[in-house]
Amino acid sequence: MKFYPQDWRADEKLRLCSLAARGLWIEMLALMHRSERYGQLLISGRVPTDAQLAVQVGASPDEVTAMLAELSDAGVFSRAASGAIYSRRMTRDHKKAENARKNGKKGGNPSLGNKKGKSASDKGGLSQPLNSEARGQRPEEANASPREGDFSMVEFTADLCRDAGVPLPDHGAADKNRLTIESWIGAGADRDLIRQTVTQRCANLRTSPRSLAFFDKPVRDAADARRTAQSQLSADTGSLVDRILKRDAA
Template identity: 50%
Template sequence: MSSPWMKFYPRDWRGDQALRAVSIAARGLWMECLCLMHEAKPYGHLLLNGKPVEDGAVARMTGVSVDEVSALMAELRQAGAFSVTRDGVIFSRRMTKDHARASKGRKAVQKRWAQVDENTEKSSAPNRVPDQGPYYSEARNQKPER
């Protein structure tokens, strides 16, 4: 199951020169594709049930004609908005990089927490008496002179 959200940086979206070079319709189709890729396995790839998504399927999923999807995908391809695997699967470079970075970070966190658990098991009882309450110095208890 995919996460209910995905990272999206409006500044990066608006600053991507490949996307700025295409029509607003092509950008809208690309956003639809990004949403589909968010739910795909592997993450960031335009797949449906593990198979590359054809223009006809994209047209049905987005409510756009097949001819328009073909033209818009060609526009996106020509601008370099996406990459294609050797198997012909469209993927988002940004999504795959972000996902790889997140997976690496997740593994590092799990490793770190595993070390904390190991250290907790190995450690002995604290070497001091737990706090019995707040500490008051004598200076605080004295009344000011008049």
């Protein structure tokens, strides 16, 4: 089980929860790691009750119920059709690991077999050398915006697409949506403003958009409006300070 402290600290949904709820979540992750279905909260193959989970984590059933509600309201976890709580990150990472393991048994990446003898020079380009820093990065970190941080941006993109009903059929589409979000952040929008604007816009839609680019103008307009409001507030504050200083000087 891989644990990245930076991702844990950067998880917006988790930061909305109390210290106690975050403590419960890490206990649940440990149970999910040992689960018969990796990433799902199962004990002896069954979905535990709040009372049974309370025994496992050393808390009262009432405390566990309250903290689970807190985590659920913040959108920290999802539920399977069986009702089992599961970690989206753990199940996604496990699926990737299983695919890599299967490809390894076949001799590596099966797609490489279709590139019969084609090298980087055949394509008119040069292969990129790997330095020690690049080797230590995951693919998401290498492509992520330095302002928003590694895997958390990828997860935010996936969550936003799910909320908006935007399909993510392949990695390329996911990259385009992530780049759209990064362009919004570069234009002055933060994640809260992006999510709020997209959610409000979705409320008036009859069909789901094909990509996050559909929300480009509303998000940029919202960022401009907030920037204008902040500038006005700053100007008003400066004017007020000037009046106070003149009054005191008099």
